[in-house]
Amino acid sequence: MKRLQIKTAQNVNINFALANVGQRLLAFIIDNILKFAYLYFVIKVFNFTLIQAAFGDDNWTLKAIDILIFLPITFYSLYSEILMNGQTIGKKFMKIKVINVDGFKPSITDYVMRWFLRIVDFNLFMLIFVYVASLGLDGREELLWLLFLFGKLLGFLLIVFTNKNQRFGDIIANTVVIYLKDEVKFSETILENLSNEYVPTYPNVIKLSDNDARIIKETFKNAAKFDDYKTLIKLRTKILEVTGIISKHNSDKDFIDTVLKDYNFYTQNM
Template sequence: MKRLQIKTAQNVNINFTLADVGQRLFAFGVDNVVKFAYLYFAIEILDFSMFKTALEGDSWSIKAIDVLIFLPITFYSLYSELLLDGQTVGKKLFHLKVINIDGFKPSTTDFIIRWFLRMVDFNLFTLLFVYVASLGLDGEIVLLMLLFFFGKMIGFFLVLFTDNNQRFGDIIANTVVIYLKDEVKFSETILENISNTYVPTYPNVIKLSDNDARIIKNTFRSAKKFNDFKTLIKLRSKILEVTGIKSVHKSDTEFIDVVLKDYNFYTQNM
């Protein structure tokens, strides 16, 4: 498997294993099963045909119902990655995650760009397929099939042959897909999961370096695991000493957790 090495401003290297084309293809397959399951449920169980029968002759209303049915499928990958922090159902199942190429959480704009450019990765030649089909070239069925096939293969070949296993949407959005079950687990890096609405508490955390944040996180995780309260007290005291922060948290655990999240917030948004 290919690896992505990121060197921070403090010359600390962070290594990620990139998801290969097979892993991404299986995740893509699972996501399509989810989409088809929804479509079957919407058409067969919710019985939208009843509305179409009632609106027979009103072509605009029928088209509106079709659009309504397909909206969740159209935006599936976008809202899934936004809500599940860089994962879809398929990616979660195969332990994959979308991150910024600098190692941080992608912005909402990044997710929108990579979603929108699925049109190039998966559907560019498919659009040509629809155009050619509309011309009524019945004798060109082989051409139609080739267009449809290659329309679904652009993203596949880009992931296969680019240095960082990126499809076109990833390249433009500066994102990569990583494999989380790695020798260096995602939880062992300085990264923290923070929401888009997260409000930081301690601006002085920017006095810390990436290496400081890594040491704090590793020590914090170990101390919590073994209920080592003495180490937590020492860690809290050291953070207060280095940053000059005045803590508003009574619990050492809550304080250190917020410090790590604040550090991620400021370093991702600077």
């Protein structure tokens, strides 16, 4: 399994396992099953014969209805990754996630770019077909089938043969897809999974370094696991001393957990 090594501002190296083509393909299949299930549900629920009869020859209205029906699946991967912090339902099931190559959360622009460039990764055939058709190559159906397969597989071929398992959209958007369930687990790094609505409590956490955050997290995990309250008190005292924070939490565990989340929030959004 290929790995991505990220060097932080404090020269601390963090390693991530890159999702392979098999994991991404399975996530892709799961997402497409959900899309087909949505279409099946819509077709079964709505009586399109009555809709067509109601609007008659009003093709513009019928086209508008078609667009509205297909909007959820057209933009599925885009809004899913934005709302689910780099994951679709398929990616979540396969324990993979989109991040920036520098280890940060991708921006909305990054998500839009990698979504838009799916037209190159998985629909290049459409672009090539227009060119080939313009040449008037009649009787060359086998060539068109080869172009179709190449166009559909381009994204997967790039994932296989690029150093960071990136499709074209990833390369342009400067993103990678990582495997979260790894020997060096995501939870064992200084990074935390934060929701888009997360509101930080302690701005002074920026006085900590990446190495400080790593030590705090490792110590906190071990102390919390064995209910080592003496260590938790010492850890809380040290954090207060270094940062000058005035704690708003009565619980040592809640305070330290909030400090780690706040540190991630500020370092990922600076």
